[in-house]
Structure formats: C-alpha cells, structure tokens
Amino acid sequence: MRIDLHAHSTASDGTDTPAELVRNAAGAGLDVVALTDHDTVRGYGEALAALPAGLTLVTGAELSCRLDGVGVHMLAYLFDPEEPELARERELVRDDRTPRARTMIGKLQDLGVDVTWEQVARIAGDGSVGRPHIATALVELGVVPTVSDAFTPEWLADGGRAYAEKHELDPFAAVRLVKAAGGVTVLAHPAAVKRGRCLSESAMAELASAGLDGIEVDHMDHDADTRARLRGLAGDLGLLTTGSSDYHGSRKTCRLGEYTTDPEIYGEITRRATGAFPVPGAGGRER
Helix, strand or coil, X not given: CCEEEEECCCCCCCXXXXXXXXXXXXXXXXXXXEECCECCCCCHHHHHHCCCCCCEEEEEEEEEEEECCEEEEXXXXXXXXXXXXXXXXXXXXXXXXXXXXXXXXXXXXXXXXXXXXXXXXXXXXXCCCXXXXXXXXXXXXXXXXXXHHHCCCCCCCCCCCCCCCCCCECHHHHHHHHHHCCCEEEECCCCCHHHCCCCCHHHHHHHHHCCCCEEEEECCCCCHHHXXXXXXXXXXXXXXXXXXCCECHHHCCCCCCCCCCCHHHHHXXXXXXXXXXXXXXXXXXXX
C-alpha cells in the first residue's frame, strides 16, 4: 500500500480542487490519501463525491497552533467534523485569516512591494486565505523565485519583516479537542527549521505525555539526519511516525506520494480513531 497522509486542496492553499486532488492521488498510484486542509473541512464533500475506485480517503485537517511564540502545525485525522468545540476553534482561526492577510499585505507595501489585497484574493479564490497565497503573489511580482523562498525572515517566515500573528490554538488544547472529537493527532514537519523556530524535543515530550499520537518524520523539509533523529525521538516517546508529501498542487514542488506512511502505522491510526473512518472509493463522478 502507498499511503500519503498530508495533502491540501483549494479549500485552503492548494491548487487542486478536492475532486482533482483525489483523482490525481489515484493517478499517482496511491492507495490512501488524507485531505488535510488548513483549519477547514470544507473540501470533504467534493472529495468524497469524486473519490475514484481503489483510493481510500482519510478526512482530516491541519490545525494552526502556537506555543511560546513557535508556530506549530497539528495534523488531525478522522475526527468528528461536527463536534462543536473543535468546530468553533477552527472557525475562530479561519475568521482571523483575512485581517491577518490584510495586515501582512500592508507590511509588504511598506517595504516597497506592489502587492494588493485584490491580487491575493484572486489567488486564494474560494480557499481560506493564508501565507502561501501571499507568497504566490510575491512570485507573480518577481520578488522571490518560488513560494518557499518567501518563507524567510526577509519576508513571511514567523517573525519575518512582513509577518503578522493570527488566532492560533495552543497545541495542548488542540490534542485535547481532537481527542474529544474522536480523532488522532500528529505533529506536522516538526523540525522544518527553514520555516522558522521549531518545537523543542522537551515540548514534544510534553505533548506526547498529553496524548499526542505521532510525529511526521518523512517530509521534504527534513534531511536524512533530521529524519533519523526524529525517528529515534519517536521511539523514545512511544509516538507513531508518519511520512507525507504535504502536497499543494503546483504551489510547491512536492509530488503526491513523494513520502509515504507505513501501512502498519496507518492501521494503528485508523484503530485509534472513533470520530470518523476512512472512506473507500467506489468510483466518483467526474467534475
């Protein structure tokens, strides 16, 4: 089995619609793909309606968190999307995205960048506006060559010249909320140092004690030494280890299935989940 547990659609900051994402996942030879848009479950219906035969969909989300000034992304799998407390927190984060984006655009304009809200809104389309949309605008304007190059202290990285804060969950609260909704939690790219400051190993240990289920080890932003260190840490803490592409369509260079999760780990994730269950495709309708 080929299992990719981290992918984004136009419901947040990917460039594939949810229907395109599941079709492309099947075309890439995946058996399982997780839809993990940022702080939203809005893409579920379209993805499920288009789900090809032979592909299983894991529903999820990537929750925006912050601890002691460090940005933390928490992958949440197979939770009940209707659970009210977690739904309310997701809504608070989403509602803060637009004013935050406008603030960042203002900072960029103060730095002499000719970016506008209209440009960023066009790029975001129906998705929840976020930094990758602003980064794409910077690429369009020729300010940076790639989206990844915008995530530096010079521009949009945490604490960068054009960075602005938004409402974010405490990761301990995120673990509690996802578990209460029957889901499973995995830290996304926890040692992606080029994105900015990362959680300390002691903080990861505290999260493990609080019920964190796993950490994403095999990821494009982790080199071989980092993956080995994280795998050892996970073993010490009794955490599951996943691998994922963090696919964003054409917005990033990663490909669906570039990194994958061991089938035994996937089986354990599904065993722990009670809020929702993976959905096997029966041949979705074309869109």
